[in-house]
Amino acid sequence: MPHLLHRRLLMGIICAALAAPMPGPAAGQTKTTEADLQRGLEQLVATEGGPPGVIVTLYSDGRMSVLQAGRADVAHSGAPRVGDHMRIASVAKAFNGAVALHLVSKGRLSLDDTIGQRLPGLPPAWSRVTLRQMLNHTSGLPDYLNSDAFIHDVTTHPQRHVLPNDIIGWVRDEPLVFAPGSQYGYSNTDNVVIGLITEAVTGTSYGTLLKEIVFGPAGLRQTSFPTERLDLPSPFIHGYSVEPGSAPQDVTSFISPSGAWASGAIVSTPADLAAFIRADLGLKFFGAAEQQQQMQFVPGSSGPPGPGTNESGLGLFRYTTPCGVVYGHTGNFPGYTQWAAATADGTRSVTTTLNLSAPTGELLERLREVQGQAVCALLSR
Numbered sequence: 500m501p502h503l504l505h506r507r508l509l510m511g512i513i514c515a516a517l518a519a520p521m522p523g524p525a526a527g528q529t530k531t532t533e534a535d536l537q538r539g540l541e542q543l544v545a546t547e548g549g550p551p552g553v554i555v556t557l558y559s560d561g562r563m564s565v566l567q568a569g570r571a572d573v574a575h576s577g578a579p580r581v582g583d584h585m586r587i588a589s590v591a592k593a594f595n596g597a598v599a600l601h602l603v604s605k606g607r608l609s610l611d612d613t614i615g616q617r618l619p620g621l622p623p624a625w626s627r628v629t630l631r632q633m634l635n636h637t638s639g640l641p642d643y644l645n646s647d648a649f650i651h652d653v654t655t656h657p658q659r660h661v662l663p664n665d666i667i668g669w670v671r672d673e674p675l676v677f678a679p680g681s682q683y684g685y686s687n688t689d690n691v692v693i694g695l696i697t698e699a700v701t702g703t704s705y706g707t708l709l710k711e712i713v714f715g716p717a718g719l720r721q722t723s724f725p726t727e728r729l730d731l732p733s734p735f736i737h738g739y740s741v742e743p744g745s746a747p748q749d750v751t752s753f754i755s756p757s758g759a760w761a762s763g764a765i766v767s768t769p770a771d772l773a774a775f776i777r778a779d780l781g782l783k784f785f786g787a788a789e790q791q792q793q794m795q796f797v798p799g800s801s802g803p804p805g806p807g808t809n810e811s812g813l814g815l816f817r818y819t820t821p822c823g824v825v826y827g828h829t830g831n832f833p834g835y836t837q838w839a840a841a842t843a844d845g846t847r848s849v850t851t852t853l854n855l856s857a858p859t860g861e862l863l864e865r866l867r868e869v870q871g872q873a874v875c876a877l878l879s880r
Contacts (some may be wrong), residue, residue, distance in 0.1 A: 531875035544569035548743040550853035554579035559847040581770040584735040588830030591765040596814015597784040604785040633689035634813035639675035642686040683799035687762040694761030717778040722767040738834015750834040781845025801829040806870035822875035831857030
């Protein structure tokens with residue numbers, strides 16, 4: 500890829516990642532059939548600048564329905580499948596929350612523990628920030644994705660492996676964005692710090708904690724945390740950067756996932772992602788006391804925003820749609836836009852996967868409408 504195109508593509512991906520969440524109700528009908536939802540997926544793929552492919556899972560009563568449109572790989576026929584690997588982007592933050600709340604349930608951590616107590620080597624200005632504030636993004640920690648240092652690194656060495664301390668280094672000298680606890684501000688730095696805290700209190704690597712606390716108990720056999728691997732396990736859904744009027748650019752392995760670490764480096768499949776979100780709401784990782792704390796919500800959207808009205812809890816969001824309420828997380832990573840949610844008891848789940856970088860504007864609103872349709876279809880089953 501010529502240098503100019505290489506840089507333009509990267510900057511487009513970064514701009515999409517930095518798009519501000521936009522709360523607001525998603526348009527939708529109160530009764531939606533799976534046929535209605537299928538038409539919505541096909542229209543999404545047919546939209547100029549839309550995703551090459553999309554897959555939706557709906558799970559209830561022990562049965563999963565799968566709806567697909569488009570292609571997992573533009574060079575070959577075939578829609579995305581439930582067993583195809585993909586980058587789950589910021590849905591990994593829900594896994595991060597599960598690990599932290601598990602350690603709270605075991606008495607290893609408290610939601611009132613501060614960065615100063617657990618990681619005294621981090622900037623003194625961050626010392627009063629609590630675990631609770633990082634989990635619901637009211638910490639005021641600067642988001643490293645907004646930093647000049649991150650943008651420089653990713654545009655000059657996009658495939659370079661970085662360590663968590665390198666990520667912290669991108670914003671170490673920046674002040675807090677606001678006083679801790681005073682307002683909401685989505686920050687990827689929150690989850691990186693949480694990951695470092697879980698390592699500090701257990702003496703175990705974050706990747707091992709994910710395996711022991713989440714992947715194993717939830718039976719996630721196709722889910723991994725490959726921060727040093729650029730390619731995806733086969734079979735996989737290819738990720739694309741899509742610009743209207745241009746051929747999709749494959750960015751599946753364009754950027755090292757190490758720069759996302761605990762905020763977004765997990766690889767999974769649609770089937771495993773659905774199983775995780777049901778387990779998370781179904782108290783597989785922590786108890787009712789922790790879930791009660793988890794479901795104390797403040798106004799704030801995930802990034803990109805999910806359907807309906809978004810509110811932030813501890814490691815997950817509440818999405819209030821015309822058809823009902825579900826809980827989960829969205830995410831975007833170069834080439835992928837994700838959403839996973841479940842009912843409060845964890846018995847029903849919905850996931851949506853698009854193989855393009857985070858949409859904006861009209862395409863984003865169309866996606867949110869489709870997600871709202873998916874909730875309606877799920878809750879009417």
